[in-house]
Amino acid sequence: MAEFITVGRPDEVPEGEMRQFQVGGEDVAVANVDGELHAFSDVCTHRQCSLAEGDLEGTTVTCMCHGSEFDVTTGDVLGGPATEPVQTFDIAVEGDELKIGI
Numbered sequence: 001m002a003e004f005i006t007v008g009r010p011d012e013v014p015e016g017e018m019r020q021f022q023v024g025g026e027d028v029a030v031a032n033v034d035g036e037l038h039a040f041s042d043v044c045t046h047r048q049c050s051l052a053e054g055d056l057e058g059t060t061v062t063c064m065c066h067g068s069e070f071d072v073t074t075g076d077v078l079g080g081p082a083t084e085p086v087q088t089f090d091i092a093v094e095g096d097e098l099k100i101g102i
Ligand code: FES
Pocket: 044, 045, 046, 047, 048, 049, 063, 064, 065, 066, 067, 068, 080, 081, 082
């Protein structure tokens, strides 16, 4: 069962932006899409670039390195060169605490 770990505050991730957090030894990206937060592995499955440093357009993150696209809500690949999805994580906001389930 996932253990929820506090990583920061929800207002650290403004609408339309992404931030990277370290949680349980993993690099996790959090994207804010229209006020809704989504957590997924920050490590692109192509060549391990940080997805949080890429571009967020709606629910699609584009890797800055070679342009792979992933759906931040499911982790699915929307465009290559990546072929493997990224892992997604549960996320919870309690008061001013942002928690990621890992
Ligand atoms: S490392 Fe992300 S597309 Fe190549």
